[in-house]
Amino acid sequence: MQDRPLPSEKPNTTMLPQDAVNKTDPADIARDILAQAFALGADVAGLAPVDALRLSPSERLFPQMIDHSRDHFAEQITTGLPHGSVFWEEDAKTVLIFGVAHPADQPSLDWWCGEIDPPGNKKMIRIGKALRAYILENYPDIHVYTKRYHVEKGGLYLKEAAVAAGLGCIGRNNLLVTPRFGPRVRLRAMTLSAALPAAGPADFDPCRDCPGYCRKACPQHSFDQVIYTPEMTGIRHLPGRDGSYFRKNCSMEMQKNEDEALTGLMPEVCDHPEKIIKYCRACELACPVGRGNTSDASTH
Numbered sequence: 001m002q003d004r005p006l007p008s009e010k011p012n013t014t015m016l017p018q019d020a021v022n023k024t025d026p027a028d029i030a031r032d033i034l035a036q037a038f039a040l041g042a043d044v045a046g047l048a049p050v051d052a053l054r055l056s057p058s059e060r061l062f063p064q065m066i067d068h069s070r071d072h073f074a075e076q077i078t079t080g081l082p083h084g085s086v087f088w089e090e091d092a093k094t095v096l097i098f099g100v101a102h103p104a105d106q107p108s109l110d111w112w113c114g115e116i117d118p119p120g121n122k123k124m125i126r127i128g129k130a131l132r133a134y135i136l137e138n139y140p141d142i143h144v145y146t147k148r149y150h151v152e153k154g155g156l157y158l159k160e161a162a163v164a165a166g167l168g169c170i171g172r173n174n175l176l177v178t179p180r181f182g183p184r185v186r187l188r189a190m191t192l193s194a195a196l197p198a199a200g201p202a203d204f205d206p207c208r209d210c211p212g213y214c215r216k217a218c219p220q221h222s223f224d225q226v227i228y229t230p231e232m233t234g235i236r237h238l239p240g241r242d243g244s245y246f247r248k249n250c251s252m253e254m255q256k257n258e259d260e261a262l263t264g265l266m267p268e269v270c271d272h273p274e275k276i277i278k279y280c281r282a283c284e285l286a287c288p289v290g291r292g293n294t295s296d297a298s299t300h
């Protein structure tokens with residue numbers, strides 16, 4: 001049992017020196033790895049047991065979905081599994097999930113430059129590579145598997161992993177809502193072969209007493225009618241909580257954003273003009289939770 005809680009947001013502590021870490025104690029290893037994630041620039045990070053995520057609500061719902069849209073990045077399945085199924089490495093025991101804040105005042109973190117990853121994605125890739133190298137160097141017995149973003153290419157359901165890791169809850173906008181940054185975070189994950197202690201879902205629900213600013217902000221009315229019910233699907237945790245999130249409407253807005261994108265320069269990611277795609281974030285930016293909080297690690 002861990003004697004101190006695991007942080008899910010950047011703690012006010014510096015990393016322990018390596019010789020102060022008991023490398024046979026899973027709780028010590030967990031704290032050290034999470035501290036390293038924060039030191040590398042993550043704004044949220046946590047651990048979740050793989051067993052809690054097998055056949056998650058999203059994976060079970062997938063075969064019943066009437067509104068899934070396969071974007072062109074996810075068209076080609078590389079796992080060899082049915083569409084929507086998660087590939088778990090045989091010895092994977094723990095999901096290490098981390099995220100980077102995407103505050104409203106740094107919108108370009110989220111902008112695509114043609115098909116070039118937005119700066120926020122690049123930052124997460126950098127953190128992921130450095131974190132993997134750190135774990136391999138300091139814990140050579142642990143196998144580390146970097147997970148791709150798309151489930152079809154070996155990824156996992158990031159929001160469900162984040163909830164299981166205590167990072168926040170799924171809001172009525174169908175996004176992960178964290179206490180500090182609200183829904184303005186982007187996530188990445190890797191799996192580890194070591195069984196490490198997890199914080200477990202957090203007792204946090206800002207949506208309970210909220211009039212639903214997120215839903216009112218949607219230009220495509222993506223939450224206007226219930227399309228999935230527990231009775232119909234046999235699943236209690238549904239998109240948008242009450243089964244009202246209609247992904248196809250949202251995809252229409254994404255398509256519109258791509259069609260209307262103007263050509264411009266983003267020198268931080270590309271040295272020639274490209275279409276700068278600014279995907280809709282209305283349901284994310286309208287949420288008052290964590291508004292105004294910026295990353296402590298914006299210099300990374």
Ligand code: SF4
Nearest residue numbers: 171207210213214287
């Ligand atoms: S705007 Fe309100 S209902 Fe929507 S995600 Fe934020 S807290 Fe929840």
Ligand code: SF4
Nearest residue numbers: 218250253280282283
């Ligand atoms: S991203 Fe935009 S279109 Fe999609 S659900 Fe949110 S507000 Fe609606």
